[in-house]
Amino acid sequence: xxxxxxGAVAAATARPPGSRRTSRRRARLSETLVGYSxxxxxxxxxxxxxxxxxxxxxxxxxxxYSGFGTPEWIGIGNYADLLSDAVFWRALAxxxxxxxxxxxxxxxxxxxxxxxxxxPLPGRPVFRTIVYAPIVVSGVxxxxxxxxxxxxxxxxxxxxxxxxxxxxxxxxxxxxAAMVAVILMTVWGRTGFNMVIYLAxxxxxxxxxxxxxxxxxxxxxxxxxxxxxxxxxxxxxxxLIMNVIYSFQVxxxxxxLTGGGPGNATTMLTTFAYSExxxxxxxxxxxxxxxxxxxxxxxxxxxxxxxNRGRDVTE
Amino acid sequence: MSVTRRTLLAGAGxxxxxxxxxxxxxxxxxxxxxxxxxxxxxxxxxWASDTEKAAYTKLIxxxxxANTGVTVKPNFVPYAQMxxxxxxxxxxxxxxxxxxxxxxxxxxxxxxxxLLDLSSSLGGEKSRFIPAFWExxxxxGRAYGVPQQTDTSAIVYNTSLMRSAGISSFPDSLDSAWSxxxxxxxxxxxxxxxxxxKFPFADNWQLAGSPRxxxxxxxxxxxxxxxxxxKSAIVSSAGTKALDYTKAFFDEQxxxxxxxxxxxxxxxxxxxxxxxxMVSAGNFLxxxxxxxxxxxxxxxxxxxxxxxxxxxxxxxxxxxxxxEELATEFLKYMVxxxxxSTFCGEALELPTLTSLVGKDLGxxxxxxxxxxxxxQATTITAADVAQLTVxxxxxxxxxxxxxxxxxxxxxxxxxxxxxxxxAGVEKxxx
Numbered sequence: 001x002x003x004x005x006x007g008a009v010a011a012a013t014a015r016p017p018g019s020r021r022t023s024r025r026r027a028r029l030s031e032t033l034v035g036y037s038x039x040x041x042x043x044x045x046x047x048x049x050x051x052x053x054x055x056x057x058x059x060x061x062x063x064x065y066s067g068f069g070t071p072e073w074i075g076i077g078n079y080a081d082l083l084s085d086a087v088f089w090r091a092l093a094x095x096x097x098x099x100x101x102x103x104x105x106x107x108x109x110x111x112x113x114x115x116x117x118x119x120p121l122p123g124r125p126v127f128r129t130i131v132y133a134p135i136v137v138s139g140v141x142x143x144x145x146x147x148x149x150x151x152x153x154x155x156x157x158x159x160x161x162x163x164x165x166x167x168x169x170x171x172x173x174x175x176x177a178a179m180v181a182v183i184l185m186t187v188w189g190r191t192g193f194n195m196v197i198y199l200a201x202x203x204x205x206x207x208x209x210x211x212x213x214x215x216x217x218x219x220x221x222x223x224x225x226x227x228x229x230x231x232x233x234x235x236x237x238x239x240l241i242m243n244v245i246y247s248f249q250v251x252x253x254x255x256x257l258t259g260g261g262p263g264n265a266t267t268m269l270t271t272f273a274y275s276e277x278x279x280x281x282x283x284x285x286x287x288x289x290x291x292x293x294x295x296x297x298x299x300x301x302x303x304x305x306x307x308n309r310g311r312d313v314t315e
Numbered sequence: 316m317s318v319t320r321r322t323l324l325a326g327a328g329x330x331x332x333x334x335x336x337x338x339x340x341x342x343x344x345x346x347x348x349x350x351x352x353x354x355x356x357x358x359x360x361x362w363a364s365d366t367e368k369a370a371y372t373k374l375i376x377x378x379x380x381a382n383t384g385v386t387v388k389p390n391f392v393p394y395a396q397m398x399x400x401x402x403x404x405x406x407x408x409x410x411x412x413x414x415x416x417x418x419x420x421x422x423x424x425x426x427x428x429x430l431l432d433l434s435s436s437l438g439g440e441k442s443r444f445i446p447a448f449w450e451x452x453x454x455x456g457r458a459y460g461v462p463q464q465t466d467t468s469a470i471v472y473n474t475s476l477m478r479s480a481g482i483s484s485f486p487d488s489l490d491s492a493w494s495x496x497x498x499x500x501x502x503x504x505x506x507x508x509x510x511x512x513k514f515p516f517a518d519n520w521q522l523a524g525s526p527r528x529x530x531x532x533x534x535x536x537x538x539x540x541x542x543x544x545x546k547s548a549i550v551s552s553a554g555t556k557a558l559d560y561t562k563a564f565f566d567e568q569x570x571x572x573x574x575x576x577x578x579x580x581x582x583x584x585x586x587x588x589x590x591x592x593m594v595s596a597g598n599f600l601x602x603x604x605x606x607x608x609x610x611x612x613x614x615x616x617x618x619x620x621x622x623x624x625x626x627x628x629x630x631x632x633x634x635x636x637x638x639e640e641l642a643t644e645f646l647k648y649m650v651x652x653x654x655x656s657t658f659c660g661e662a663l664e665l666p667t668l669t670s671l672v673g674k675d676l677g678x679x680x681x682x683x684x685x686x687x688x689x690x691q692a693t694t695i696t697a698a699d700v701a702q703l704t705v706x707x708x709x710x711x712x713x714x715x716x717x718x719x720x721x722x723x724x725x726x727x728x729x730x731x732x733x734x735x736x737x738a739g740v741e742k743x744x745x
């Protein structure tokens with residue numbers, strides 16, 4: 001190394017600034033490619049089975065199409081028809097009522113059961129399993145169970161009411177009662193899922209918070225209101241989004257339990273779209289209903305994300 | 316080292332993508348198997364009751380035996396999924412070679428160019444069939460299927476519930492069938508004798524069965540469409556009479572309130588449960604009725620100006636693009652005297668061949684039951700068939716379902732209902 005200065009070594013080994021940038025860019029590109037190659041299978045599935053059909057449905061919504069032959073382009077004709085279609089507005093109102101009712105009931109019950117079953121009760125795992133079990137039952141099976149329960153002529157509920165000397169409820173021929181039946185079956189199926197998410201949230205809250213609150217003289221309700229509920233905010237937000245999406249997408253249970261009737265009392269946007277697509281074969285019109293549903297869901301998710309950004313409460 | 320690992324991982328990712336894409340070919344590629352040299356395969360999709368399935372299986376075996384090297388692959392699917400699947404398969408270009416369809420559906424498929432035109436290959440068979448049924452498989456003067464069987468509705472009653480209301484004699488011929496007034500009087504008697512949880516009657520117009528309401532309209536002397544089949548003819552005194560009469564079923568508590576056109580429960584289910592004394596039911600349900608836990612009998616549908624009936628039954632149709640010659644041979648075989656006799660005899664259904672009319676096909680049903688259905692089937696007219704088989708039948712069914720539900724259960728007036736049906740029907744046939 002005699003006669004060679006450190007500066008000369010540095011100068012000899014150092015790459016020019018431009019070359020360093022290129023190398024860093026290459027590394028980043030390589031990193032990106034690796035990332036995309038991992039994501040590729042999911043992206044391909046998403047593209048083939050979600051985005052591509054979604055694009056086709058969007059195009060179809062501007063067409064008149066019976067399912068055969070070539071779709072006829074009619075511009076915004078289907079959307080204009082929707083605005084003056086009383087059944088569409090009824091289906092939208094029904095879907096909104098159903099969503100609000102199932103959301104409030106299944107979240108409330110899920111939270112109550114989670115708080116209850118978070119405590120060291122005897123037989124706790126059994127109770128948790130019983131509450132969670134309906135989530136594994138398919139919507140069609142739930143609907144069939146609902147028919148057995150709520151059939152006006154042969155259902156167990158009306159038979160029990162009559163046996164108790166009470167008047168039978170017209171679960172299938174009265175619109176309000178039919179909607180109640182659909183809501184009850186949905187809540188039955190969904191409460192278990194909400195409970196499990198809330199249980200996970202509850203187990204993340206440190207017991208020292210409750211001990212400190214007790215030392216300060218806080219009662220059970222105050223502890224729930226000031227500690228439990230706020231700290232379950234992220235769980236509630238997640239469940240809110242999931243439940244609204246599930247409710248807007250409800251189909252199988254309604255299809256089997258009421259078929260959208262009586263009249264259009266339990267017709268939802270999804271059952272209406274199905275009926276238009278596969279019964280009357282107006283697939284362009286059905287696609288337009290689907291697009292409206294998509295826009296509503298995107299708008300809801302957007303508003304929720306905006307309102308809840310940065311509002312996660314932690315200990 | 317890190318570069319090597321990344322390269323390896325990137326390679327693995329690319330490989331998984333390649334595998335995925337390769338496997339995707341399976342979603343869209345042609346099905347494996349199919350015909351090879353010396354062997355021919357025919358795909359056949361149908362729904363079927365247990366007795367129908369047994370009969371189809373027997374007939375298919377006979378066809379395969381008579382045609383060496385031929386394999387018929389039957390696909391038995393639930394009725395509820397049948398036409399959603401068929402529509403999707405037709406759209407995707409992979410429909411079965413042959414499928415079963417209701418008479419009211421043929422016009423719609425034929426108009427869209429989805430069915431094989433059988434006029435030249437099977438047109439010569441026309442004279443063998445009861446004219447109304449050949450008419451039912453024709454569209455625009457061309458034949459698109461073969462009428463395999465027909466079925467019809469009649470009144471099936473629970474003997475003890477009827478007796479408890481003092482009704483012990485029943486019409487035993489078409490001529491002596493109850494009039495609208497006599498039928499109403501019978502329901503009134505039953506209403507007085509039955510508890511509130513039981514009902515005199517249930518009509519079988521649920522679950523896409525709303526065209527069966529037209530039986531009441533036809534019996535009252537009315538029409539749904541004019542003779543040109545281009546305008547509605549339902550706004551008439553006959554239309555008013557039929558609708559007022561059937562609305563009274565609900566107003567007078569003669570039928571269960573949940574048995575309207577949009578109900579999800581079949582009328583025969585409530586009858587079998589002992590909830591109703593009478594039900595209008597198709598002869599294809601007789602195998603189920605044999606398991607009833609009470610004595611029962613069958614009588615004719617009520618008549619007014621004339622007797623009438625729904626156009627029950629189904630045809631076999633072929634699609635384009637497959638082995639059309641073999642499909643045509645299969646259709647021809649399925650409507651030979653022997654094949655139809657076997658199918659109708661085993662499945663308790665009625666033939667469409669004139670040569671089999673009036674013959675005992677060995678139906679395994681209580682004595683005297685099948686002749687009622689056979690007689691009832693003669694009340695359908697060519698004019699009724701023409702109205703029930705227009706290409707817009709699917710849309711008309713939806714209009715009838717919605718509007719009758721509104722009339723029966725939501726207090727919509729008769730005049731408004733008839734006007735709405737007329738408007739909906741005219742929009743559908745336009």
